[in-house]
Structure formats: C-alpha cells, structure tokens
C-alpha cells in the first residue's frame with residue numbers, strides 16, 4: 215500500500231495543477247458567490263438514542279477495487295436522500311479513487327442534505343475549493359503535521375463548514391481534539407493493511423470529550439453494524455461500499471437509517487442515562 219507521505223505528495227501535485235487553472239483569488243470569489251453551508255453539527259447531532267447515516271458515493275472501494283455498479287452519482291445521491299441519509303459523502307480524489315470535482319457538482323445540484331467531501335486535504339486551497347463547490351463538511355486527516363492540521367481546521371470552520379478529523383488511533387484522536395476538532399471520525403480500516411477492525415472506533419471514542427461529534431466509518435456491512443456502533447456511542451455512521459453494491463440503494467439506506475433509530479437503542483441508552 216502507498217504510504218501517507220506518498221499520498222500527501224500526490225495530493226499536492228493534483229492540487230497544484232488545479233490551482234494553476236483556477237487561482238486562489240478566483241476560488242475565494244467563488245466561495246463568496248456560493249450558497250451558504252448548512253450547519254452540519256446541528257444537522258448530524260443525534261437526537262438521544264439515535265444515530266445518523268451518511269451515505270457515500272465513490273467509484274472505487276477503500277482498497278481501490280472497481281465499483282462499477284456506482285452508475286450516475288447524481289441519481290445515486292437522490293436515492294440516498296430519499297432513503298433518509300442525513301448526509302452524503304463524495305470522493306473527489308482523481309488519481310487513486312477516480313473521483314472528480316464534477317461528481318461533487320452533480321451531487322450538490324441533486325440534493326439538499328449536507329455534503330461531506332472525502333479527499334486528502336493538504337492545502338488551504340482545497341478548503342476554499344470544496345466550499346466553492348458546495349461542501350458542508352470536509353474530511354481532514356489527523357496524520358498531518360499538527361500545525362498544518364490546526365490551520366486547516368480553522369480555515370474549514372471559518373468558511374462555515376464542519377471539519378471531520380479522521381483518527382486511526384487514540385494518539386491521533388487526542389491530536390485531533392487538541393488542534394480544535396469538533397467532529398472526529400474513526401476509520402475501522404487499518405490505513406496500511408486495509409483490514410477492518412470495528413474495535414478501532416471504541417479506542418478512538420474513549421479519549422473524546424462528550425461534546426465532540428463521533429463518526430464511525432469503514433467496512434459497515436449492514437444494519438447490525440449500525441446498531442453496534444450506536445451502542446458504542448457513535449453519533450453518525452458512514453457507509454459506502456455496502457450501499458453501492460446493494461440491489462436497491464434507497465431501500466438499503468432506509469434499512470440502515472431504521473437501524474440507527476431502532477427503539478431498542480433508545481431503551482438501552484435511556485437505561486444508561488438513568
């Protein structure tokens with residue numbers, strides 16, 4: 215697998231090329247002209263005892279296998295919204311993930327629910343770019359240099375978006391909180407081997423203050439996993455591959471959403487609270 219440093223270098227090259235076509239000043243103007251972002255923190259914060267679902271559109275899996283069933287991302291995102299997704303995640307990275315900004319534009323034009331841009335953000339330019347193209351949430355990686363991460367979180371929040379800072383370990387979760395994250399995601403996939411270990415969420419969640427919004431991602435296969443993450447304290451579960459591979463994405467999203475609202479969870483959580 216590619217190292218994080220190689221991914222950062224590749225992201226820098228891709229962004230430099232895009233910035234040479236649309237300079238930062240022009241991107242800032244586009245941000246000013248864009249519709250205001252939705253307050254994602256309010257939209258996603260779970261009502262007591264329920265978990266929100268973010269559904270992802272992408273062209274390859276997390277381990278870079280082709281997802282040819284993805285079809286038209288605009289149509290797919292409408293199915294997600296109709297199924298009750300609280301947010302839609304869009305992958306825009308072109309080299310490894312075959313994503314594109316045009317996918318973000320197409321999804322933004324199709325739905326009103328908050329959109330999360332799932333890309334490796336390495337420069338402030340990308341923060342402006344995501345906002346100019348309609349993003350409400352932006353993924354940032356806790357493996358970045360803390361000073362860079364802090365500046366990117368600050369920039370993301372100052373443009374009205376919510377930074378979702380991804381942590382793979384307790385150490386990274388602590389860095390995320392120390393650098394100003396209000397929302398932390400734990401990816402169950404090992405970043406080096408791609409292997410899924412759902413316990414990773416518990417490790418990350420353990421060190422988060424209760425005010426921080428908790429997102430569980432990676433290898434969620436269906437409603438059972440959503441309920442497990444709910445019991446472990448997730449506010450949001452993010453699902454990609456399983457939905458795209460399902461026969462009926464709208465129905466599958468609806469089943470995940472129903473699992474996140476399951477009365478058994480509310481009873482369990484009320485018991486814990488009392």
Ligand SMILES: O=P(O)(O)OC[C@@H](O)[C@@H](O)c1c[nH]c2ccccc12
Pocket residue numbers: 270275276303330332353378380399401431432433434452453454455456
């Ligand atoms: O396709 P999967 O196995 O459901 O995984 C999606 C998700 O984990 C992945 O794309 C991702 C990893 N970290 C993220 C943070 C935010 C949004 C998305 C992600």
